[in-house]
Amino acid sequence: MCAETPDYKDTLNLPKTDFPMRAGLPKREPEWLEHWNRIGIYDRLREKQGRTPFTLHDGPPYANGHLHIGHALNKTIKDMIVRSHQMMGYDSRYIPGWDCHGLPIEWKIEEQYRKKGRNKDEVPINDFRAECRKFAEEWVDIQRDEFQRLGITGNWADPYLTMDFHAERVIAEEFMKFLMNGTLYQGSKPVMWSPIEKTALAEAEVEYHDKESFTIWVKFKVVEADWPNEVECIQNESDERQDNLEFLRQLKTDLTDASVLIWTTTPWTIPSNKSVVYGEEISYGLYEVTGTPDECWANVGDRFILADNLASDVMARARLEDTMWRRVRDVDTWMLEGLKLTHPLAGAEGANGEWDDIRDFRAADFVTDTEGTGFVHCAPSHGMEEYELYRELGMLDQVITYNVLDDGSFRADLPFFGGKYILSRKGGEGDANKAVIDKLVEVGGLLARGKIKHSYPHSWRSKAPVIYRNTPQWFAAIDRAVGDGQDTYGTTIRQRALTSIDELVKWTPKSGRNRLYSMIEARPDWVLSRQRAWGVPLTCFVKKGALPTDPDFLLRDPVVNTRIAEAFEAEGADAWYRDGAKERFLGDDYDPTEWEQVFDILDVWFDSGSTHAFVLRDREDGTEDGIADVYMEGTDQHRGWFHSSMLQACGTIGRAPYRNVVTHGFTLDEKGNKMSKSLGNTIVPDEVIKQYGADILRLWVAQTDYTADQRIGPEILKGVADGYRRLRNTMRFMLGALGHFSDADRIEPADMPELERWVLHRMAELDQTVRDGYAAFDFQGVFQQLFNFCTVDMSAFYFDIRKDALYCDGDTTRRRAARTVMDLLFHRLTTWLAPILPFTTEDVWLSRFPGDDSSVHLQDMPETPDTWRDDALAVKWAMVRRARRAVTAALELQRSDKVIGASLEAAPVVHVADAEMLAALKSVAFEDLCITSDIVLTADPAPAEAYRLPEVEGVGVVFEKAEGQKCQRCWKILPDVGQHAHPGTCKRCNDALG
Template sequence: MNDTAASATEKDYSATLFLPETDFPMRAGLPQREPDWLKRWEDMDIYALQREQAKDRPLFTLHDGPPYANGNIHIGHALNKTLKDLVSRSMQMLGFNSAYVPGWDCHGLPIEWKIEEQYRARGKDKNEVPVVEFRQECRAFAEQWVDVQREEFKRLGILGEWDNPYLTMSFDAEAQIARELMKVSMTGQLYRGSKPVMWSVVERTALAEAEIEYADYESDTIWVKFPVSRIQSVDGNDTDEIIAHREHLTGASVVIWTTTPWTIPANRAISFSNRIEYGLYEVTHAPAENWAKTGDKLILADKLAAEVFAKAKVENFVRLQDVPASVLAGISAHHPLRGLAGGYEFAVPLLDGEHVTDDAGTGFVHTAPGHGLDDFGIWMESTRLLQERGIDPAIPYCVDDGGFYTKDAPGFDGARVIDDNGKKGDANQRVITALAEHGNIIARGRVKHQYPHSWRSKKPVIFRNTPQWFVYMDKPIVAAGTTSPSPLVGEGARRADEGSLPDTLRARALKSIDATKFYPAAGQNRLRAMIADRPDWVLSRQRAWGVPITVFVNKQTNEILRDEAVNHRIAQSFEEEGADAWYKPGAAERYLGSDYRSEDYEMVTDVLDVWFDSGSTHSFVLRNKQKWPHLKFPASMYLEGSDQHRGWFHSSLLESCATNGYAPYDSVLTHGFTMDGEGRKMSKSLGNVVAPQEIIKQFGADILRLWVASSDYSEDLRLGKEIIQTTVDSYRKLRNTLRWLLGNLAHFKADDVVDARDMPELERLMLHRLAQLDTGVRAAYKEYDYRKVVTLLTNFMNIELSAFYFDIRKDTLYCDPISSIKRRSALTVLDHLFNALTAWLAPILVFTMEECWLERHPEEGSSVHLRLFPEIPESWLDTDLASKWQLIRAVRRVVTGALEIERREKRIGSSLEAAPQVYVADPRYIVALEGQDLAEIAITSAIQVKQNEGPSEAFRLEDVPGVSVVPALAEGKRCARSWKVLPEVGSDPEYPDVSPRDAQALRERAAAGL
């Protein structure tokens, strides 16, 4: 007869149970408590303790890509720095000496721009301020933001050498940046040339590709006639073909299409392709008001002719004949502005170019060598041909640094391409008007397309031919001070096959990419494609705040002075005074010394692109053993956002290859960008910006870190309220699991330890899973797959521990006698679980794991972050046992499924009220269940196992064939201590209201004085 109701006089035995005891709070209170852990780490100097502890271990160096010191950190910074911290901490715990030195990029336009804005607000003129004074204001601005960002990064839980970071503006850094530049100069790689570069009119400086972003832009488009002026064979000897076409092409025009009408005054050639079929067309009918007139004869690509005539509103046209490439190569045309203001009287040759296609336009490309790289390239390649045809190969400077036309664009005085606010000037319209007046425009329009903009000012840029300083990509590198090609330097010989290609910067970089490990692997091809196709490296900027290009140029020969003694004096002065020394009175005489006359040399005033600064950091950080003895060169890893394939990864590779012969890194890891919860780019205008400071204030930094670790960082990462809440929920489950562990371990004593070989099967199964996890977690950390780490551990803690092992073992842990081997085995397993889980989660939940660890080990100097990942014995692996328990757990699922229905229908309250009948037809399950206490495993008071199919009404699960369950109520009395319903309750006269097991537990507690 069942007796499940508690007696009114039933004794309360709760005080006799080994219930969890812990001060570890359920509510984390991370925003309030995390600063306490930061203070503790600072007081104990945990970073220095790590270095001392790991001094004899192999070095792992993640070199910090420097953030820019000009504002509060944003969510992208938080993602980047947290990933770096995950790498650094996990490699430390894997057994490396993983030092992390943070750094900052301190020079450059954004800071200079801020100081200029302050000047303008005060009515102050930058040009009236001594350059050294201006630079000192820039330095102070950067120092202020370094301090702000340092505290914000530390609040994220980032562990590093915060009291000894690197700054690109420190005197030693500026000296080394100058040395690196002078090394490039000494090996013949540096040159001053005139080439079209992307130019920001707003910011008055050249920009690198890495400083460019592409945005929608509406451009004016025009179709322009270049009247044919002359047809001759390329070698000057007229052929029958040339003579035949000369008559037919008289009065014809070559037609070009362009989206930059303002570049027409700079036109010097027309490019065509020998792969394209061209024809001579005649307009047979056009409206009188049209720019394109009846009778016009136009040379066009056959594939594009109909489209051109449609744009020009031509109603009828006819194709007269082929115009072969051999004829086009001999054509010279008049400039369409010929006669304007006495200019444009020169011949415009047609040049055969590989870059020309018939995908759009006319099949001909307007070629202004001062305003486009392809234009410049074909013009320079054709220098000899131009000279043979009597054409001056000089490239005009038609637009100045403010976007105004110069004297090289006669007739357009005062016209401007782009104004100081980045808006279109009047240049386009004035050119279009002039072309119409000359009768050489046939159509115009507008097109929306992706156009380069400065990522700082967000304003469009122009291509502009200016004198700049470049590094050759394809010129053989010579040994310093010689004219002989140099071999790859040092490690370069090991890392690359020297004999396959000439020793050029491009060859070195490509070989180095092949020797580098990329995470994800696709980054390798991306960087390789950029290096393979890039032009010479532009180093110069026309600004004041930066490291100057420390070279002297002979005014008579235009040769760069290459003298190691001069270089040494420059570097030494920078070490003592910083790069400001270059701008102080008498600097030229000081550096040139008595061997040279300062009046014979030009002292260059351009500064280095900041990408050269950050690209040089390996030389003054990784190699500086005196300042940072725990770093190594090359770095083990560079880690940044995927945009840095064209930024820091790129410039660091080129700089190191130029000076060392190989890359400064062994591996490169890239991450995506942060988007809002809907997958949109974060922007203030959309109001969807998520600030890391707000997340930390509301939830704590560990929540932000768990989000980073849980995300697939190889893609763009989404972050919004729902995603944060999901992360919070996941954190709470992990915390509650750890809290339960701590609570039970309060009863664990050193003499409770049980050897794994003596444990029950369930405990040995948990140790097997720990050994499996050890392999999986270590492998995931080694591959920087933090999402996998989180998945492995959360599934284990939520499913295998909380919902399985802990659920089963609560009765044993709370109720078993002190002497119980089962209870002691469970406590031993909990100890192993605690040691492993707190270590495995420490790189991710840095604050919570410290709190958890100190709850058990509060002694002075204790920290989870001074631990290694524990060595899990391989002997714990037992695949046969795991296979057996897969079958047992399958049976358990059928039982719990059946009891869930009973609870739902209120036929039982607790599963301990049940004693189901389990029918097993599959012999595999019978073998697995032999000797098992299935009632304990299923958390019932009793279970009967019968070897047959079971009745048709029995509960079954489709995925567990051959197992069925018929629920039944347990018989007997309820134990007042364990709440199990058993017939033997009351059999012990000393304890008549509990089971014999519980009676023995009570006796042992009494004997122990508990």
Template sequence: MTDTFEKLDYSKTLYLPQTEFPMRAGLPEKEPVTVARWQKMDLYKRLRESAAGREKYVLHDGPPYANGNIHIGHALNKILKDVITRSFQMRGYDSNYVPGWDCHGLPIEWKIEEKYRAAGKNKDEVEINEFRKECREFAAGWIGIQAEEFQRLGVIGDFKNPYTTMNFHAEARIAGELLKFAMSGQLYRGSKPVMWSVVERTALAEAEVEYQDYESDTIWVKFPVADGASVVDLVVGQGTRFPEAKDVPLSPRSLAEDGASVVIWTTTPWTIPGNRAVSFSPRIAYGLYEVTAAENDFGPQPGEKLIFADALAEDAAAKAKVTLLRVRGVAADELGNLTLSHPLKGFGGGYQFGVPMIAGDHVTDDAGTGFVHTAPGHGREDFDAWMDAAKDLHARGIDPAIPFTVDDGGFFTKDAPGFGPDREGGAARVIDDNGKKGDANKAVIEELIRHAALFARGRLKHSYPHSWRSKKPIIFRNTPQWFVYMDKQLGDGTTLRSRALQAIDDTRFVPAAGQNRLRAMIEDRPDWVLSRQRAWGVPIAIFADADGNVLKDEAVNARIVEAFEAEGADAWFAEGARERFLGSRANEAWTQVMDILDVWFDSGSTHVFTLEDRPDLKWPADVYLEGSDQHRGWFHSSLLESCGTRGRAPYNTVVTHGFTMDEEGRKMSKSLGNTVVPQDVMKQSGADILRLWVMTTDYWEDQRLGKNVLQTNIDAYRKLRNTIRWMLGTLAHDDGEEVALAEMPELERLMLHRLSELDALVRKGYDDFEFKRITRALIDFMVVELSAFYFDIRKDVLYCDAPSSIRRKAAVHVVRALFDCVVKWLAPMLPFTTEEAWLERNPGAVSVHLEQFPDVPAAWRDEALAEKWRKVRQVRSVVTGALELERAKKTIGSSLEAVPVVHMSDAVLEDALSGIDLAEISITSDLVISHDAALADAFVLREVPGVAVVIEKAEDRGLVKCARSWRYTGDVGSDAAFADVSARDAAALHELKALGRL
């Protein structure tokens, strides 16, 4: 009998891992197959069916723009949304994700115009609805492409029935929302300075502007005092900023008689023709200065009297290359009574009006002169200051009308005499069609020099607003537009602003800083300008009279919405539309408004035609998630639209992510060649690698991505995959037998306790959208606690123990629980890998994504056991440290060749070892606990005092290596039937033989 088994291949008697789950993932090849499988089986539909009747959890998708392939920002955004949706679906909710697209607006219109220009066609010669049809087709094409790319990322959603802002129902609902604002009196036509893109010929919203460095012409301009109060009884300024200056006695003459001028500074010389006032601050100290010396060709000359903020006079003098003598102080009361002459007075027969001095809160003495040139048609603060002073202006005989000095093409108009159409050679231009500086600045500066009104000139590089689409500088331009009031009383004691601020307070923000950011924007924002001068979008579907009064007729409104529902917004531009909608009122003097709605109103209304109108969703949404720039974009417009029509925000929670930079922390750009293209990453490494990067990054802040970062995630993925692979291999021998908790060894109960801890952490992490916390915990658990600890220890039991071994059954039971928990917890994050693993483990299953997170029994939690094993692992760390040192010295190869002698002098740690086989835990063949004093060369760890270890060789202690388990024991050969194995292994072999497995 002995001879028979001497030649037995013991490896075939072991429960070695067996699995078809490969170590090499092959994600780029496998993932598209999985996507196709999900689509064929209609996983989305099955998810809805499985969740029927559950409480809904809705993440409302902020619509990407349908005009190009997705970029890394899209990938980050959609992965985060998919993880949230999946995580709630697997925790007992009906978490339905409906993707959406923003389809209207300038970028698409621009593309069609480019196509026209290339073909020599003129857009204005094409029937508007034909043009709109081409825009619609363009958007539809890109929706299809982006939908495929999003699904390739692993995103599951209703891609068969997404929402789009150009859907007829959506256009009807958007128009209906606008009409609600009109009927409630919140919509009005006004003339205000708005951000205007000359290149794109349209007004822009705050969210459509980005800031770039720009070099501006700067000028200091003299505004002569025309008249004002006498200086008698005014306080003399004290002190001086100039060594040679002395305060002089007051003269009874006025500043006008003194020939004084107020000096302003501006970075927009072209706005001087639009000047109507000069603003000052009562908080600033001003002085009257006399030029005593000058070294310039065109600037101020000796004897001139000029007024500056005292803090800025010296800097201004340096710019003009003059020497100034401070004559006296000038008080705020005196400034407020002054009227100035326009520096271009008489030019082109214009500028004959008086220029009042007005107080303004926006005036500082940080830069310039302490005075602000105020052109109410070219700046919000200028406009506000002018309007605040309007009543006083009437009393002073000053016309408060605001001129329209620049047209939509950036050309000066007739309201800028001498620079407009009457100018020889044609009107001067601020910016041309290519976004380049026109000749306006040059023309104004030259005329100021001729009028001896220029004090100094220069250049300044500063941050300046640009259109985020054309990347070209914009201007502020007074033009009639349609606005929504921010501060009009709405009849219930609230305003749109107050409602929005209250809604912000009622909303959860992740991260919390987003709340203050959005609040600050709402607190300071002007009225919402809704109109755009374009062709592709939902029209401002109202009728108005010559004074801007809106027709409020429910019957007309109903006809508009009904037509849009059936035909889309094209109905507004169809022949006979005015008569069709007005009906019996067509003979009245109502004008059909042809402006297009701000696309942010479109996207701000998505909650209406998506959340409210789809029965598979709900209003308000549980969460909105977008990039941090959407505090001034989609979060902002959705908040205003919903508060204006429904009195609250359309969301309960707002989550924001940062932007993706390269590995150096630089913004990604094609010109730098540092972009990471998600399609390339998926082709080379797989979508799950990209998803793992998203899950391991601090996405709330700006993230970094590049080759090295990706490699780090590839390495982490391999470790996760190999851990899953080992569990699958081990579970190939799982017969499904359960082991009662009380019968399990402590080590198994410790692993179940850890699952209980992780269950709480994972669930809270998903609730808090802290995905990095989950991922880090699971990676550490799988790599450190499982692969390098529990699995390493239990391989001997799992591979070698007899089929009847309770230790082996308990270990298999725990590995089963570990696999079930870990794979389900990771499923929202790594959907492809976990699907592959789940189907390998459960060939008859449909999808891991139809499963629920495991229900972890409360009985698994055992804090006392965890504390005991914390001490056990402290002792073990000293033993394994000593073993590593011996391996490094090549004294031993495998740890099974060693018998550690553990010298214990810490009673607490020794008590913790009660009932523990420290040799098994340390993966050694034997281990001796000694209370003798340790030798000086014993291995110790400073962080674990009271433990010292000396390594002895098993062979030196007379132990023999088992041919099956490779452990060194004293009972090898005790069973004659299997003379070269230990008694434990021999017993296992007998059982296997009895079961017919040998």
């Protein structure tokens, strides 16, 4: 700059904003939380009148530990749903809740007892329950703070708790509806049982892990072959042998004293064996041992009946080489029908006749020849398929045993095995399996043994393996007609649920429909009872001496039910356990000596499945029809909360309690591995917040496809933080450009240049995209569109172009239009992004509109006029932008080669082959769009040396330097610089200076 040329820096309209470049989220976010609490923002939103209610019903987490990354993902998605619908004009309600009953909390108290050497059974039950309640209360408070720190909006002052007295009343009332409508019954069947926790478990309380199990091949000896019609049997074998009974005699000789071989991974079930079953479509053969190695439990001459497809494998397991056995003959199904088998422990010395009965032997459709021996040993007390087989045959009383006690030990008087444990007291291998195997070896009942690693059910809480155990439990019959007259969607719980799934519920993703449908289609009756202490009891009475099948077995009296409900409302479920409770509830209507009070507690999934009644139906901020707009949880809840809520509601209100079900996947580490403390790959939300802030964690959620499994880790979070900074810069530029903007600065769209009208068009397009995306719960789609718009359309294009006008223009139409558009953009971007980034958008909003009562979260997304849409203009500007890319790429080469330092030093010649594109470029200030001092547009063919961008056909760019002098105010190089009143300026700058 010459000495006489003034410094024009102070004459520029430079950005004015206090909005910091660095976010400082970990430190500043708590300030905005305090601001929201101070102004009571959730309650303020409820005051908005005339809005359509929208309710996301919260699936309650357990109140028993700090939040993990799955909690953060879950609650953030919910918050985005709630906030986005509020800003789209709904009265969007969110009542957070907690699941406070059941084994997770009870187990924690028992752990504390064990550490102190206390015995739970010696503590008065209501004292124990009080400790469980206190434990849950403490964790509710901790988790509430942790959830709020994530920026989750909701009615935190009045959440719902399943242990509140009113909730316990309603849970009991909902159970008593099953009692009264005829779907409740007591049955004895195999259920998943935790010996460690001494309680039945629901499928949702079980997780599968690899477990090493014993495998054994056991001999069930054929003691008799007796076919009722010998002539018919001969005809079945061959018409040529109709008169030859010698064949049948030989067949009996071949099969008698042979052994049917079974294979099992649960040796402890052998003492409870009652039968063996085979498959009618399987090919079987009789196999004979012809030689043995030194160490083998087979003897020369032993004969075994096996599925042909599995014979080689079985013989190899018995250490028999191919030369040591032969196939003797076919064994057809009709031959198997006449065989009688004995248990391998039959006649054993000291067995006291325990296993001397002949075993039942019949066909079953669940037998295959893909693994094992082609035969299945049945202990119907410990397997559902076997149980159902004999239930349909009406033979349960002949095959059910009660050999295994609630702690997983054998009954004391069981020969050989009394007092042996299936599992150790810590959940490891007990001594039962070894005892059974050793005894089988001793009596010659074992052919082979081994070990196998397989997926096996474990308790979700104790992490110990579970067993199937026959025990009396209370069930809800899902195929029995519900006697409540609410038959619009079916007469049974299963029918109502399946109809609801297809007709009443929208699924996100759609695969959720198939998952829940298949589970409910195939599920057995619902096991409602648990043998625990902390929860809502099964509030019913049974007649002493009556059988479960007797009509008067259950007391069904509305007056008694009302007494129970009123007591629970006043005192909670503890009322059931107080002295004199039975007499109190039965009153003078019944003789208490004739009735037994049930003390099992309800499955905790029944508690959470009932929440629609005491939250959606009963609360003032619930819903008019008791139905939620959305249930949103992880994919595991298809067998958990989605499932139990569906069954419970179909049993009480006749339909699903939700209209939408949204499902997210699981969170994995950066390599796609499951997170584990032992692997050291866990991501703790609190640590992410301390390092980056909650908004970065929320932004990670928005960037992921939550419907599938997601990945998170240090490198991923760094990438999220980088993207956040780009967004923040977009916001900061807007704030700077809008300094001192007022309504007096506005101009109408019709008076704006095309570039601003194109921005309005893009906003109109984006407004619809954002609303549709939020309505479809597609946060990834919404964020991708917004991020691309901010960084590509705005920062890299529009802002880059309009910097010059914003900084250097005087009070021009162009500058007014740009600032008007910036204002319109500000209100849309802040509200579009607020559901995702509530802290940052609040920071942006308060930077422009400070005030004690100010908040972006009190705003709605502005309505965007349809008149802003201009598809023809969008087509034109798509051509303009394509041509611009070719020019900027050509200039970048010159900059890289240090021919120029800035694009304003250039005045390129642009050869455009397409006449329509050339006309479009000539109709706009293309040199301003390319940020050059001048530009020449021509239809002449591009010379060979012209730069060409492959993806922009028909455009060639020849670099030329701009002619003239550099304006000391705007830095453009123009011929007229120095010819005006203000030294060293171009005409535009001279006019701006006045």
